[in-house]
Amino acid sequence: MNIKWFIKKHVFRQKSMAQKCSEYIETLRRKGVKIGEGTIVNDYRDILIDYSRPELVEIGKHVFLHSGTKILTHDWASWCFVESDAKFYPSHAKVVLGNNIWLGENVTICKGVSIGDNCIIGIGSIVTKSIPSGSVAVGVPAKVVGTYQDYMKKRSKLYVDEAIEYANAILDSGREPLVEDFYDDYPCFVDRTNYKEYNYPYDRVFAPPQF
Incomplete structure (x- = not known):
């Protein structure tokens, strides 16, 4: 793509x-x-x-x-x-x-x-x-x-497994996974030190406006 x-x-x-x-x-x-x-x-x-x-x-x-x-x-x-x-x-x-x-x-x-x-x-x-x-x-x-806290803890444990499952589904479809496939799974590879390297508005998370 x-x-x-x-x-x-x-x-x-x-x-x-x-x-x-x-x-x-x-x-x-x-x-x-x-x-x-x-x-x-x-x-x-x-x-x-x-x-x-x-x-x-x-x-x-x-x-x-x-x-x-x-x-x-x-x-x-x-x-x-x-x-x-x-x-x-x-x-x-x-x-x-x-x-x-x-x-x-x-x-x-x-x-x-x-x-x-x-x-x-x-x-x-x-x-x-x-x-x-x-x-x-x-x-x-x-x-x-x-x-709310219990649900957040649950998501923190499950999101990596779900990203891997998605990557395997892409591989099974016959193509290689791309970075943009995982824009919602950014905790797997994006953090405060590198978010500007990606063409997606991650500043909403890592540099949110101060209200």
């Missing part, structure tokens, strides 16, 4: 998408949503943040909002009451996300929920009750299944 082609197709495209997602975040801020620095929207085209009452949404620093994220501050279930009893009772409550949170794809966060600092919410989860800091939660409804 030509490294210049790879960078042009993947890295530059990511920067373009990142710029658009940053503009989306700025739009939400102008509407009154509180969003901390370092927060990332993975795909602004596939996300729903209920800013009908923007003061009810508060998102901390370094939060990753993956594709399919939905943050809801109200529901419209009272629509049924209008038909049956000519009554409408609004339902809305604040949503607060702390700092350093990862939301997997297609996570829905319902009104009245808070998620503490250092949390990981698994793919497809629906968060109907608050999640304490330092938790890994998953499911419908989302429940705490472990701690």
Whole structure:
């Protein structure tokens, strides 16, 4: 694979998408949503943040909002009451996300929920009750299944074996592994002393902006 082609197709495209997602975040801020620095929207085209009452949404620093994220501050279930009893009772409550949170794809966060600092919410989860800091939660409804620290320790032991498995899969396919195949596996070969040698924005990890 030509490294210049790879960078042009993947890295530059990511920067373009990142710029658009940053503009989306700025739009939400102008509407009154509180969003901390370092927060990332993975795909602004596939996300729903209920800013009908923007003061009810508060998102901390370094939060990753993956594709399919939905943050809801109200529901419209009272629509049924209008038909049956000519009554409408609004339902809305604040949503607060702390700092350093990862939301997997297609996570829905319902009104009245808070998620503490250092949390990981698994793919497809629906968060109907608050999640304490330092938790890994998953499911419908989302429940705490472990701690943030335990999960980090688990990943620190498994990532090398997974990189080797991937390298063997590439070899089995009939070609030699390339450095760019492992841009996500950088702990195997990139550190603070050599990250500038690679054509990938590793400065996000080794020289992050100071907020």
